[in-house]
Amino acid sequence: MPTQPPLNFEGVERQPLRTFTEKAYLDYSMYVILDRALPHIGDGLKPVQRRIVYVMSEQGSWQAAKHKKAARAIGDVIGKYHPHGDSACYEAMVLMAQPFSYRYPLVDGQGNFGSSDDPKSFAAYRYTEARLTRYSELLLSELGQGTVEWVPNFDGTMEEPRLLPARVPNILLNGATGIAVGMATDIPPHNLREVVNACIKLLEDPDTPLRELMKDVKGPDFPTGAEIISPKADIKQIYETGNGTFRARATYELEDGEIVITELPYQVSGSKIQEQVAAQITAKKLPMVENIRDESDHEHPTRIVIVPKSNRVDLVQVMNHLFATTDLERTYRVNLNIIGLDGKPRVMGLKDLLEEWLKYRIDTVTRRLQWRLEKVKSRLHILEGLLVAFLNLDEVIRIIRREDEPKPVLMKRFKITEIQADAILDTRLRHLAKLEEMKIRGEQDELAAEQDRLDKLLGSKAKLKKLVRDELEAAAKEFGDDRRTKIVERAAAVAIDETELVSTEPTTVILSERGWVRAAKGHEIDPTSISYKTGDAFLAAARGKNTQQAVFLDSTGRTYTLIAHSLPSARGNGEPLSGRLDPPEGATFSGVLIGEAEEKCVLASDAGYGFVVNLGELHSRNKAGKAVLKVPEGSKSLAPALVPADEKALICATSSEGKMLVFPVKDLPELPKGKGNKIFGVSGKGDETMTAIAVITSAQNLVVYSGERKMTIKYADLKEYKGERAQRGAVLPRGWRKVDKLDVEPA
The missing domain is CATH 3.90.199.10 (Topoisomerase II, domain 5)
Structure with a gap:
């Protein structure tokens, strides 16, 4: 088998992969920074x-x-x-x-x-x-x-x-946004007149402090108007450092008891505002607002009307709420990151930026004047040659007619340059009239005066600055306009508390066995009589106010809270709690409570342990809930029970062995969380568990449920089951020893 010749790497550049990738990435990043994402200070x-x-x-x-x-x-x-x-x-x-x-x-x-x-x-x-x-x-x-x-x-x-x-600092006038590699720029637009006035101040006195410049450049000026509400100190920090944030807010008027939004913050969509407000109305988070509509047209580019439900609504409070919860008020980031005259990106303050641009403008004007001066000199040189030709017209014609190469003869005879000779030879016959001499002399006088003016301008920094100033003033006069965005320092908007947005009404929160929840108006509804989804049934109900937090307890001892008025109506089947909350896998819901934060309740596990706790300790903003009751392994939590404000209140607890124990609530310690103390003396043998708990007052009866049947026991008759906390209680009557649930009802 023939052997393969060795590979030849002669002439091939070799370098470590790290070096190659680093250089390639740096080249790419510099390209994005300089040739794509960032504006140049010169033309913006x-x-x-x-x-x-x-x-x-x-x-x-x-x-x-x-x-x-x-x-x-x-x-x-x-x-x-x-x-x-x-x-x-x-x-x-x-x-x-x-x-x-x-x-x-x-x-x-x-x-x-x-x-x-x-x-x-x-x-x-x-x-x-x-x-x-x-x-x-x-x-x-x-x-x-x-x-x-x-x-x-x-x-x-x-x-x-x-x-x-550019004849004006366009970099500030129109602003710019861009994301490069490792850096970004966010330059808001400004008013032309204000920026030009600041430039003129710097031309007259380069030591002008920032506070003087800010008398002209008061802040950004958006094409959509609205108003900037940030403190002056925040705007000053932006112009000092080139970095910072400010807040802009929509403007509105009150017309015939309605709110009319006339200007929106920069880059805020009117349709999005309508969606945000409509979503709050649908979610009943804005009950004082009846409707929102868009009346914008060609004459009124922004006209969004918010209709209150009555003339008693505080419209200013409504707008403050909307400023805090919608894009009617926005925060804008400022990062004056610009490619400077040296070709390098850097963040500049207002004064540095204007000084750098003025250098560019003065250099541009100087180059323009020098270019014009060269044109004037060149033309004067040609005119000088043409004048020689007119003064010796017959001789020039004779040389042109008789010589094969008239250019060198003309140059030698009249001591003129090649450029002048070409100009003479290019002159048309009709321009040889006597009057042309007068035109040439007139043009010479004009160009000589212009040359003198240009020399003086280029030779004097003061005159050059005055020319730049005059051109800036002319641009501001022709293209400038009034400020559109007002600068009004205002306090930050605060949203209305959610409970204040809803009128207080009685409500009944109903929980099903499969964890579906709904809320019915009033306390008269019988939760067991309403319809449930196939395979589902009533589990628990709690009566309170729609402005209170509904507390849900799961089988692992975690509690979750939802505001009652946010729950779906009882006219339907409700919605699963798992859609709003995030309980542990396999967990089921045990019960629901509703009341004020200072009210108390009893939490317990079927292992026989529990404690009294304030409802406020159970509240949680976290979708994953809050671990309150420590449930032993293999056990689960029981349906919680509210503790009424009655010194004679009793805790009733039943076991799977058909026994019931009754003892005063005050005997069970109050804890913020944990496993709790022993409530019922559950036997350590077999599978005995505590099956239910209830808290009863002297004005109530206890209702014992066993399957579809229920038994009512009067408060006075509970003495047969009284004992010390942690005892095993007394045996219930035959046929009622399998207790599914305990409840209370008025006596």
């Missing part, structure tokens, strides 16, 4: 946004032009400059066209570009049309004036601008 745009705006300008989709199919722009963007998915690219265009997403939209859309209720409900790009807004001219108007660097596109066949020459 991410690469995809910059390319969309640039392509639309190249296509001539200006405000004065007709709308063009969005597909044309998206096709050019992904084909020429942005080799990524068309859907993500189009979504970026849509975002820049949504007036509820961008404070100053860059794209003017025609067609379905989504709505504030559902921003992603926009039509496909084959159906929509778009053009640039007038505001976008602030980013593009100086593009062809030598203001920015041009870099090759992804395949090196074309060039694109590295940045756009």
Whole structure:
């Protein structure tokens, strides 16, 4: 069998897997940070946004032009400059066209570009049309004036601008959100006039403190209005550190006894607000509200009406509750993480951000002036050559007619440059009229004056700053508007207590053997007479108020609580407790109690142990319940019993051997949790267990259930069964020794 030649790794780079993966991940993360997720401080745009705006300008989709199919722009963007998915690219265009997403939209859309209720409900790009807004001219108007660097596109066949020459700090005006690798950015939108005023203050005095800047930039300014309710200290911290949070709240008016919501917080959907409020109405958590409806239209983009049930309802309290429980009030995170002029991402405070942008703007204006100065000098140089030609017109014509190579002869004869000679040779015959000399001299005077002005501007920092200031003021005058989001410091909203939302009514909580629960109005209902699902039957009932907590005890000794009014109506079969609670596997429910937290009850296991405990100790917000009664292995809990406020109250306990023991409640110790003390002296031999317990007062009778039969024993007749706690009691009459349940009824 021939041997295989050894593998040849010559010329193949070899490196440890750790080194390779680390470098690959770092390269990817830097790409995401710099070329996808974070905006640049210069124009405030991410690469995809910059390319969309640039392509639309190249296509001539200006405000004065007709709308063009969005597909044309998206096709050019992904084909020429942005080799990524068309859907993500189009979504970026849509975002820049949504007036509820961008404070100053860059794209003017025609067609379905989504709505504030559902921003992603926009039509496909084959159906929509778009053009640039007038505001976008602030980013593009100086593009062809030598203001920015041009870099090759992804395949090196074309060039694109590295940045756009923004005339205003767009990074703050429209804000940005983005998630990169290991970092994110959350920049809220701001008001153009306020930001420009802050920039002018910094131009005039670079040492202007933050508190002075905040007299102009009071806080974010959302396109949807609403109001910011955070304390000024919180907003100041955001602008100092570049990090923090603030709260925004919807605004409303009271009209004819109804609440009319007129402005929603930024990026909050009106339809979602309706769903949240309607869900509370359905769940009976908002009983004072009858209805909610949407009356929004073209004239009133946001008009959500909340109708109270009566004119006695405190509408301010209702709104405070909704602020606390719905998206009518939201917390916004701020993280001013931006790619700086050095090409590195960092978090900036307000002053640092504006200072950095002003450096970019001054550099952009300087480059624009230098570019124009070079153009002026070049034109003056050509005009000088043309003037020489006009002053010696006959000689120039003679040289051109007679010489095979007139350019070098012209250059030598009149001592002009090659550029000037080319300009003379390119001059048309009709421009050789006498009047052209006057035009040349006039243009020379104009350009000389412009050159002098440009030299002075470039030679003076003060004049350069004044030019930047004048241009900022002009932009603010043309595109600025009033603040939409009010800043009003308010206390945090507090939800109305759940028990206050419901009018107090008597209720009966009914529990079935299979753990299905329901609540009936009033105390008159007979729980045994209502219908149950096939194979199910009545287990226990508790009477109380619908504003009280219903306490459920399972066979393992864990207790669970649910507010009574949240339980399903007794008109149906109810619902299984396992749908709301999370009992241990295999556990069943033993009983139910309802009452005030300070009321007492008896918990016991069939092993004969138990204790008295406050109902408040049994309450639990946890779906998994609270371990209260320690049940010995092989045993289970019994149905609990409320302890009435009666000094003569007695505990009645029965056993599987047909015996009953009666003793005063005060003889059983009170504990918060545990196994408890011995109630009934269950025999250690055989399978004897305690089968039921009840607490009876002097005004009640004891009812003993055995199968379908029941026996009533008067309070006075219980003396035959009285004994000390932990004794074995006395034997019940023949035929009643198999006790299934004990209950009490009025005497």
